Amino acid sequence: MHLNTGTLESLSKRDQRHIWHPLTQHKTHPEMLGITRASGVYLYDEQGRAYIDGIASWYTAVYGHCNPYITGRVAGQMQKLDQVVFSGFTHEPAVALSERLIPLLPGNQSRLFFSDNGSTAVEVAIKMALQYHFNKGRKKQVLLAFEEGFHGDTFGAMSVSGLSVYNGPFEDLSLEVRRIPVPMTDAPDAILQQLDALLNENEVAAFIYEPLVQGAAAMKVHNRNGLGRILSFLRERGILLIADEVMTGFGKTGTRFASEQLETSPDIICLSKALTAGLLPMAVTSCSEEIFDAFYSDRLSDGFFHGHTYTANPLACTAALAGIELLLSDEIQEGIGLIQSSHKEFLERIALHPKIADYRQCGVILALDLATSASRYGNFRDEVMDFFMARGIFLRPLGNTVYLLPPYVISPDQLGEVYGAIVQLLDKI
Numbered sequence: 001m002h003l004n005t006g007t008l009e010s011l012s013k014r015d016q017r018h019i020w021h022p023l024t025q026h027k028t029h030p031e032m033l034g035i036t037r038a039s040g041v042y043l044y045d046e047q048g049r050a051y052i053d054g055i056a057s058w059y060t061a062v063y064g065h066c067n068p069y070i071t072g073r074v075a076g077q078m079q080k081l082d083q084v085v086f087s088g089f090t091h092e093p094a095v096a097l098s099e100r101l102i103p104l105l106p107g108n109q110s111r112l113f114f115s116d117n118g119s120t121a122v123e124v125a126i127k128m129a130l131q132y133h134f135n136k137g138r139k140k141q142v143l144l145a146f147e148e149g150f151h152g153d154t155f156g157a158m159s160v161s162g163l164s165v166y167n168g169p170f171e172d173l174s175l176e177v178r179r180i181p182v183p184m185t186d187a188p189d190a191i192l193q194q195l196d197a198l199l200n201e202n203e204v205a206a207f208i209y210e211p212l213v214q215g216a217a218a219m220k221v222h223n224r225n226g227l228g229r230i231l232s233f234l235r236e237r238g239i240l241l242i243a244d245e246v247m248t249g250f251g252k253t254g255t256r257f258a259s260e261q262l263e264t265s266p267d268i269i270c271l272s273k274a275l276t277a278g279l280l281p282m283a284v285t286s287c288s289e290e291i292f293d294a295f296y297s298d299r300l301s302d303g304f305f306h307g308h309t310y311t312a313n314p315l316a317c318t319a320a321l322a323g324i325e326l327l328l329s330d331e332i333q334e335g336i337g338l339i340q341s342s343h344k345e346f347l348e349r350i351a352l353h354p355k356i357a358d359y360r361q362c363g364v365i366l367a368l369d370l371a372t373s374a375s376r377y378g379n380f381r382d383e384v385m386d387f388f389m390a391r392g393i394f395l396r397p398l399g400n401t402v403y404l405l406p407p408y409v410i411s412p413d414q415l416g417e418v419y420g421a422i423v424q425l426l427d428k429i
């Protein structure tokens, strides 16, 4: 066993004394697995056991853990400039990142606003949209969102999210939000009618959506044409479009950004997670020049008075720059292609298995609904997770949905190992 100096207790035991974990009911789930290192697709626990990280640590470490290209670049930056206030100052990593990222973004994105995580990227986007109208002298304060969407845990992000396990206790404190169903067909006529009525009755500021795939809703995949029709309808009616690409960004859906696959481009885009290649927390909210212009004025109060202490941290910006270079490399593009074709072949092989109720694939994301009922955080979900962990694979099912979103550097053999474990599970349940 790998023990920490000065104590005979495991990490797992020491953890229980003072730490409060996210999304955890400590009474029923008191024990956390101590992870001591990670490399490539593997996480290693304190007993030295290895686990394939089948979800790239919540969709962040897509170029593999401790990727030497990323860590090397950040180590170099660390010797030059660690942190500086980003109000009144600027620095090379942030400027270079803006020059590199803006041309890659879909549509007419032209400005980056930095924050710390996916929730703050969304919070910033919502505030930007609301103040955009405010600055133009319009009282538009209602937001539109998809049912079952997930956009984060801060108040604004929670308000536009649809999952009640996260936001139930705070529902009465929420922003004003109207929800529409997710488009599952080419012809979302009923949704368009509902939207028409909503727009006639409400002063809608913006629509926020996870383009193509709703991650926390068990990787729900939209009908692309259906989503396209909703977006063009809203654009015609002058509603600002906020694409939350926190999960879908940086290659997950097969293209660099999911919004590239849709004709109507967003006005505002939220990015985080794989932005910094799994190394450091950071987010950006990008917007068009038209949005920025509404804040550009001789009046101080027209400006956007939102800022976090670590805004545009130079190390995180450097990780993001290095990550983008990897994303564009032939090696990573081949990796993404290989995962997509492997998923497709695997699905062809197992789709008719009686224990699969439904399945979907979008880019490197593969989701299988097991033919069994299971609550989101119930025993069955835990048993399935334990089943995979016992086989050296980290997957974190959402209810009865097992999904994969592996690092792009996963090898065919490692991917085969994960598929093999899924087949074993299907044959067992």
Ligand SMILES: Cc1ncc(COP(=O)(O)O)c(C=O)c1O
Binding pocket: 117, 118, 119, 120, 122, 150, 151, 152, 153, 210, 215, 216, 244, 245, 246, 247, 248, 272, 273
């Ligand atoms: C689409 C989407 N938006 C926002 C968030 C919130 O990101 P964070 O957990 O970094 O606050 C998530 C997290 O899973 C997400 O999937």
